[in-house]
Amino acid sequence: MQEIQIFNTLSRKKETFTPLNEGFVGIYVCGPTVYGDPHLGHAKSYVSFDVVVRYFRYLGYRVRYVQNITDVGHLTDDADEGEDKMAKQSRIERLEPMEIAEKYTYRYFRDMDRLHVLRPDISPRATGHIPEQIAMIKKLIDKGHAYEAGGNVYFDVTSMPDYGKLSGRTLDEAEAGARVGVSSDKRNSADFALWKRADESHIMRWDSPWGEGFPGWHVECSAMATKYLGETIDIHGGGLENKFPHHECEIAQCEGAHDAPFVRYWMHNNMVTLNGQKMGKSLGNAITLEQFFTGSHELLSREWSPGVIRFFLLQSHYRSTTDFxxxxxxxxxxxxxxxxxxxxxxxxxxxxxxxxxxxxxxxxxxxxxxxxxxxxxxxxxxxxxxxxxxxxxxxxxxxxxxxxxxxxxxxxxxxxxxxxxxxxxxxxxxxxxxEAGEAGSALPIDGVMQILLDLRQSARQNKDWATADRIRDRLAELGITIEDGPGGSTFKLS
RNA sequence: GGCGACAUGGCCGAGUGGCUAGGCAGAGGUCUGCAAAACCUCGUACGGCGGUUCGAAUCCGCCUGUCGCCUCCA
Known part of the structure; x- marks a missing residue:
């Protein structure tokens, strides 16, 4: 078996990979929030981890690849303010929130399929794992890591001495740097929501021991990773921008609930930038994959095939930024x-x-x-x-x-x-x-072309350049390029 | 302000202290009726200033610049 070095973002150095269980790799990667089309940044992340999974399989490992679909409406702004993203999009498109989730889940997989990203073994939906999330929150309350306040449940970060070990932040810094005033319910500004009370206008809501509400963003990944990969998993991947707070919170939740190390190797892919700026949904500078494939974006002069996009991404390292x-x-x-x-x-x-x-x-x-x-x-x-x-x-x-x-x-x-x-x-x-030949397989194009090439070849032998060039030019008009080589002529579809 | 990255030839982009990364573009050549395509050859670059070393793009320090996170985000 090959010895693989993985840059572990937790230790900030390359480490030799040894799986928890011989011959098996459990990997969890943060999936998309399905309220919009995936863009080039998503592609970088998922193509990168796709290759990781493919390489492990190539080496003979049995891999279980879990990647969530976030279909719960999390808030657009601060943890305590702003609008539910799913609800917002459903209002814009005049669809049910779950229609939005289904639509963009479908489009996500469609675009990833085009990029030849293999589908995860399990794509768990957050809304399908509400009981698991509630169970985890209960456990955290029981163990003194969380507290309920007015229908909300918060994680008490002071209960975890090593909170901040992934992002390199200390609680003092977090408190000092907090931009928003302490929410009235929170004991500590760095505490984060495990469960949020739903007000009347909130559409996506579930019953819980703390009243009707919805889960916090971070807890879905903790609950689902644990369910399908166990309390300690080999690899957890995701975009660099999720290191804090998302992954930090995942660690706190899992290690608080299980008293076991959550992740052995953290992997974070870097960002795609556009004119030196991060490409992101909220920044409004994201070019979706669909736009690349069709060329329908003001920054694109034409369409770009999925194969080119994939090759482009793999030509830079996953931990480097890719400047588009x-x-x-x-x-x-x-x-x-x-x-x-x-x-x-x-x-x-x-x-x-x-x-x-x-x-x-x-x-x-x-x-x-x-x-x-x-x-x-x-x-x-x-x-x-x-x-x-x-x-x-x-x-x-x-x-x-x-x-x-x-x-x-x-x-x-x-x-x-x-x-x-x-x-x-x-x-x-x-x-x-x-693969390329499948589209035109209904017609015997190769045979037809061979006839034309043969005719042209005779013309050339007779030095009848007019006829030879006419065939070439007329075919060129149809998007078929003739190339003469020493071993005969060939054609290409443009 | 705090935490963390990165600065490589025209462009993109790897890089484990000494040995040509690679790609694209460009130049020259071969082939060819012409065209196109193929193929061959060619570039000694590492932000600045110090330091360590026989030797540094690679290690250390300082400076400058760019970016990411600290609020949803792959």
Missing amino acids: SEKALESAESGYLNMTGILDAIQGTAGAGSGKNDSSGVSGTPFDLQKLRNGLHTCMNDDFNTAKAIGLLFEQLRPLKSVLQSGKTPSNITELRDFLEIFCGDVLGIWHPG
Whole structure:
């Protein structure tokens, strides 16, 4: 088994990963609040953890990947003020709150599917786990970590001596830095809500020992992570901006309730920025994935495919910020097409059958697959360095292009193809051979094109350039590009 | 103000003290009826000032700048 180094945000250093249970990895990642379309920032987070999960599976671990869907209306502003986000959106769209949740859950999965993000094993909904959350709150009250005040329940942060260990904050600082005055119900300004009393206007409400209300934001993750992964889990992931207060509060709740360490390895992905500013829903500068895929945003000059977006994100490390610009996307696209071009060429050569090209001369020189494989493992084992891995793929695979073009075939091309199918397909998720052809499979386009290419070839042999160029130009008008190469002509759909 | 990151060649972006990251763009070349595409070759960069060291982009200190969190947020 490979030794994986993970940067643990709790200890702020890389640590060797050892699972709680041999051969098994339990991972929890904070999922979206479903009141709007997912944007590029969501993609960075979920693509990053997608690769983490895929790599663990590749190494032979059994992984249980849990990612919540937050469908409870949390407040838009301060913990005690502002409007319920779900209710607000439902008013805007004139839909039931649960219609909003269903709609955006559906759209979230649709966009993640397009990005080839594998679905979590469990996607628990917060509203489906109200009893679990109430049970946890009760336990915290019983153990003296929480108190009820006027239908609200708050976590008493002074009951946890190490509160703040993840974010590096102390209670003194939290109190001194508190911007909002102490809420009348709270004993301490740093205390956070576990349960909120619902006033008359609040639509999403549940019965509880403390009256009708709704759960606090942080407790859903604690309750659901515990239910599906146990009191101590291997990995907890999420966006950096959730380190405080969300993850800090999760730790307090779980460790307060269970007296056991909550998370062994905390992983936080960095932000996507736009002109140096964080891309975020509340900042109003987020470009949704749908907008990328359709090109319908004022900052976008055209559409960008999911494959390009994924490749673009994986070209930087998950702990680095990814600065978005169309120029950066454009170079990612060129690189992506270049990479898939190499992979397709390998696939094409290997798929053509080992015997076919033998007469033209198999070089016989095998590709150094071991070197590539080991190199990629080294990259990935070092805190999932996908950027370095992609660099290595370019470096090692590029010389193969000229070899293949010269008609030679490394003796182990089939093994190489098989490995790349697994590594670039199953692990990185950036190559899906065969997928592109599905759309036009109803028509025998390849056969029709071959007829045209043959006709054009005869024209060229007769030096009838007018006819040859006419075929090429007319096809170009239809979005079909003809490219003449030494081994004949090929076509591409644009 | 507190806590925490980051500053790399035209752009994006890795980087474990000494050995070319990589990609994009650009330049030259090969091929080609033309075009396009392919392929080959080419860039010695690490915010500033000190320090440690035989040697620092990489370690330490200071400075400058940018960003994140401290309120919902991937």
